[in-house]
Amino acid sequence: MAAAIQTEQLSKTYSVGFPVRKKVLALQGLDLKVEEGEIYGLLGPNGAGKSTTIKLTLNLIRPTSGSVKVFGLDPSEPKARAQIGFLPENPAPYEYLTGVEFVTLAAQLVGVPSGELKSRVSEVVEKVGMGTAAALQIRRYSKGMIQRISLAQALVGRPKLLILDEPTSGLDVLGRQLIRDVIVEERKKGTAVLFCSHIIPDVEALCDRVALVIGGKNIRTGTVSSLIESDSNQVELVIDGAVAALDEKLRPHVKQLDRLSERVVVRCEESATNTVLKVLLEANARVVKLQRTKFTLEELFIKAVKESGQAVGSSMS
Amino acid sequence: MSAFNGMLALAVNGFRESRRNRVTVVVYLFAAILIFAATFALEMTVGTFERVMTDLGLGVISIITVVLTIFLGSGLIPREIERRTIFMIVSKPVARSSFVVGRLLGNLLTSFFVLVIMAVLLIGQMVVEGTPIRESLVVALIGIALEVLVLSCVSFAFAAGSSQFVSAVCCSGLYFLGHLSTDLYKFADRAKSPVLGFLGKVAYYVLPNLDRLDFKGRATYADPTPWSELGGSVVYAIGYSVVMIVIATAVFERRDFK
Numbered sequence: 001m002a003a004a005i006q007t008e009q010l011s012k013t014y015s016v017g018f019p020v021r022k023k024v025l026a027l028q029g030l031d032l033k034v035e036e037g038e039i040y041g042l043l044g045p046n047g048a049g050k051s052t053t054i055k056l057t058l059n060l061i062r063p064t065s066g067s068v069k070v071f072g073l074d075p076s077e078p079k080a081r082a083q084i085g086f087l088p089e090n091p092a093p094y095e096y097l098t099g100v101e102f103v104t105l106a107a108q109l110v111g112v113p114s115g116e117l118k119s120r121v122s123e124v125v126e127k128v129g130m131g132t133a134a135a136l137q138i139r140r141y142s143k144g145m146i147q148r149i150s151l152a153q154a155l156v157g158r159p160k161l162l163i164l165d166e167p168t169s170g171l172d173v174l175g176r177q178l179i180r181d182v183i184v185e186e187r188k189k190g191t192a193v194l195f196c197s198h199i200i201p202d203v204e205a206l207c208d209r210v211a212l213v214i215g216g217k218n219i220r221t222g223t224v225s226s227l228i229e230s231d232s233n234q235v236e237l238v239i240d241g242a243v244a245a246l247d248e249k250l251r252p253h254v255k256q257l258d259r260l261s262e263r264v265v266v267r268c269e270e271s272a273t274n275t276v277l278k279v280l281l282e283a284n285a286r287v288v289k290l291q292r293t294k295f296t297l298e299e300l301f302i303k304a305v306k307e308s309g310q311a312v313g314s315s316m317s
Numbered sequence: 318m319s320a321f322n323g324m325l326a327l328a329v330n331g332f333r334e335s336r337r338n339r340v341t342v343v344v345y346l347f348a349a350i351l352i353f354a355a356t357f358a359l360e361m362t363v364g365t366f367e368r369v370m371t372d373l374g375l376g377v378i379s380i381i382t383v384v385l386t387i388f389l390g391s392g393l394i395p396r397e398i399e400r401r402t403i404f405m406i407v408s409k410p411v412a413r414s415s416f417v418v419g420r421l422l423g424n425l426l427t428s429f430f431v432l433v434i435m436a437v438l439l440i441g442q443m444v445v446e447g448t449p450i451r452e453s454l455v456v457a458l459i460g461i462a463l464e465v466l467v468l469s470c471v472s473f474a475f476a477a478g479s480s481q482f483v484s485a486v487c488c489s490g491l492y493f494l495g496h497l498s499t500d501l502y503k504f505a506d507r508a509k510s511p512v513l514g515f516l517g518k519v520a521y522y523v524l525p526n527l528d529r530l531d532f533k534g535r536a537t538y539a540d541p542t543p544w545s546e547l548g549g550s551v552v553y554a555i556g557y558s559v560v561m562i563v564i565a566t567a568v569f570e571r572r573d574f575k
Contacts, residue, residue, distance in 0.1 A: 014575065058408040061573040078410035086408045092400040096334040108326035109409040137337070153405060 002072030004161045004192035005034040005057055009066035011216075012052050026052040028216040029066065034194055036160070039187050041207035042196040043297075045305050049216040050196045051089065054165055057194070058086055070161065082110060085159030089166040089196075091150035099134035099141070099149040100125060103156055110157030124152040129178055144175045151182065162186055163194045168202055180206060200298045212301065214308045228295050235273050238289035239264045239280060246283050250276065267293055323411040324419035331423020335389060336430070344434045347381055351438055367448045372537040374439040375454070379461050379533065382432050383492060386465050389424045390472025391484035394569070403574060414566040421473050421562065428465045432458070456547055457536035463554035464530045468492060470561035471525060478568040494520075495527035525557055 012027040027049045034040040042050045055061045056068050059075040073080035093102045103121045112120050125134045128148040138146065147167070154162060164183070168176040176199075183193055183206055197203050203210060204224055212220045212227075220227060234255065240263055247264075250257060253275050256267040268276050273290075280287055295303070351374060358369045394417075397403040407416060436458050440450055471491055475484035494501070498521050505517025529550050532542050 014573075055404075055574065058404075060404060060407060061575065078412065081408060082410035084408065086405065088401060088404045090401070091405060092402045093405065094330065094334050094402060096337040097330060101330065101333070105326055105330050106405070106409065109323055109406065109411050111322075111410065150405065157409075 001036065002069065003033050004036050004038075005032060005040075005068070005070055005194060006072075007032040007053070007056075007066065007068045010053070010056060010063055010068055011065045012049075012056060012061065013064045025216055027056070027063075030213070030216065030218050032211060032218055032221075034161075034192055036192050037187065037190045038208040039183060039193040039195055039206050041203040041210040042194065042213055043200070043203055043210055043301055044213035048213045050213055051165060052216075053213070054086075054163055054194070054196060057163065058084065082157070083160040084163060085154035085157055085161070086163045087147075087151050087154045087165065087167050089169070091146060093138050093146065093150055093153070095139035096137055098137050099130055099145075099152070102138060102149060103134070103152045106153035107156045112157065120156055121152075124155045125149075127155065127182065128152045143170050144172060147171060147175065148178070151179065155182070155186075159191065161192045161194070163196075165196045166198065167195070168197060168199055176202070200296075200301060204297045210297070212304050214305060219304055219308065224297055227300060228297065233270050234267050234293040235270050236289075236291055236293045237266050237268070237273075237276065237280075237287055239266065240286040240288045243283070246279075246285060249279050249283070253279065263288075320412055320415045323409075323415045324422065327406075327411075327416060327419025328422035328426060331393075331420050332426040332430070335423065335427040343381060343385060344431055347377060347435050348438050350377055351435075351442055366446065367443075367539075368537055370443060370446065370448055371454060371539075372533070374442070375457050375461070375533045375536055378432065378435045378439065378458070379464070381435065382428055382461055382465050383468060385431060386424070386428045386468045387472055387485055387488045387492070389427060390421075390469045391476050391488055392481045393420055393424060394473070394476040395479070395481040395484065398574060401574075407574065413570050417473065417477065417566045417569050418562065421469060421565075424469050424473075425466065428469060429462060432462055432465060451536070451539050453532065453536040453539050453541055456542045457532040459547065460530045460532040460550065463550060464527055466558050467495075467525050467527070467530070467554050467561075470558040470565070474561040474565040474568070477565040478572065491525060492527065495525040496531065497528075498524050498526045499528045526553065529553055 007030050010027055010030040010032075011025070014024045014026055015021045016024055030049065030053060032053065042053065044050050052061070056063055057070060057075055059081065062076075068075060070080040071083055075081060094105075097105070100121060103125060104117060107117055107120055125131070128151050130145065130148055130152065133141075133145060134149065134152075138149065141149065147170070151164075151167065154164075162183075164179075167179045167183075171179065180202065183195065186193060195203065195207060207224060209221065209223055210227060211218050244259075247257060247259070250266060253272045254266045254268040256265075258265045266276065270292075277287065277290075354373050354377070358366060358373060361369075394403075397406075407413060440454075443450060468488065472484055472488040475487045479487075501517055501524070502521040505514045505521060508514040508517060530553075532547075534540075535542055
């Protein structure tokens with residue numbers, strides 16, 4: 001069975017500037033595979049190539065080299081795009097149409113049969129919690145309402161692949177919860193979701209797998225837990241009743257030492273674990289916990305960006 | 318989904334959007350100008366009221382529809398790209414050519430709607446004043462409709478690959494040049510330099526010949542236009558428009574939406 005999205009050595013170069021044209025490498029040989037029915041997170045700083053990847057998947061731009069397939073089809077084929085629902089970052093629907101009219105237009109464009117139009121539109125409008133507000137012209141909507149109606153237009157074609165670019169940015173708690181609920185519900189139906197967000201707790205909570213994209217390349221891919229664990233080569237020890245004099249003996253072997261009232265928490269390289277344990281046992285200290293250090297996805301993200309030499313939040317282009 | 322259904326949905330919604338946007342205001346403005354002009358003309362003219370009314374009415378209709386057509390045609394695609402509305406439309410299973418034609422049809426519906434409203438107002442005003450409605454007036458209105466068709470397609474051809482400003486400037490330039498095309502041909506014919514002569518003739522054939530679609534002068538003097546001449550103008554306008562649509566879709570097909 002073909003993957004929902006598969007890219008192979010996908011590259012995109014933009015020419016910018018006038019009169020002297022400068023080349024900007026937005027993507028450099030990106031390999032990515034989003035399976036059916038999974039929520040796949042794209043993480044990366046500004047200008048990393050996330051939006052470029054999405055645009056290539058939707059045929060909004062064409063690759064300079066490499067390929068991208070949607071359910072085995074080229075995105076330039078309407079059949080491929082018929083299976084996609086897309087919510088862009090900061091969506092701007094036609095402002096003089098009402099919410100219902102805009103979602104109806106989207107339904108017509110994805111080929112919903114005319115007999116089903118009304119019921120399908122009502123269904124998604126209710127799902128995103130717009131209710132009677134959908135009868136108002138979009139220019140009267142708040143940011144949250146625009147986000148909701150744009151999500152409705154993405155869902156109205158019952159897509160097999162949902163692409164969401166920063167779906168929760170700028171939303172209040174209820175709006176974020178609604179979007180999260182919709183994503184989980186869609187996954188239950190077997191829809192693949194490509195989820196692109198700067199809000200790392202959302203990515204951590206929702207995604208089955210995550211790709212870290214930096215400088216137009218896929219730096220790391222895996223489940224959130226595997227990424228966090230694979231990156232950790234440090235060990236954390238919690239020691240009970242250690243006297244202050246022990247600190248000096250430990251310092252040469254540990255990376256971090258924190259004294260918390262009765263307990264001491266030390267972090268050391270995995271290779272130094274035995275040495276540290278030996279020092280502790282010789283001093284009759286009681287080790288109450290020994291575990292591999294766990295990073296959050298956010299820590300991992302910042303570390304990966306720093307390693308790549310790109311400033312966090314900087315733009316390449 | 319058939320390409321036709323997609324185009325139709327885009328056209329209908331484009332028309333709906335424009336109608337709510339600014340078109341009504343333009344129509345009301347025209348009505349006010351027309352009523353004022355009629356009163357003014359009655360006061361100022363002796364015996365030539367029909368001529369002044371026809372001339373003034375057609376002139377205002379022509380100016381308003383041309384400005385509206387260039388404004389709508391030049392701004393629609395660039396604005397959608399700038400606001401990124403286009404991301405949600407072109408990513409659907411609709412061909413880019415269907416998008417261009419659908420949006421163009423929506424624009425044409427809007428311009429024709431305004432034209433019809435203004436024509437009805439003018440004819441209504443003439444009926445109220447007891448001025449006869451002649452065939453030449455109808456022919457002149459058809460000519461304005463053909464001009465709207467050509468200018469819409471020209472503005473889309475420019476807008477498909479450039480900004481709103483560039484498109485509006487180029488389209489306005491072509492409008493004026495298009496009305497000078499007969500003079501351009503005469504100039505090319507009389508030019509001493511063969512290069513200038515050749516370039517002038519090339520420009521004559523490339524630029525839209527809007528003089529061919531302008532029957533306002535004849536309407537003013539109630540001169541009839543042979544139907545064969547009008548038929549030729551219809552064929553010319555449609556042919557030129559088709560070429561412009563082909564250029565617009567070809568440019569739009571190749572465009573990257575960054």
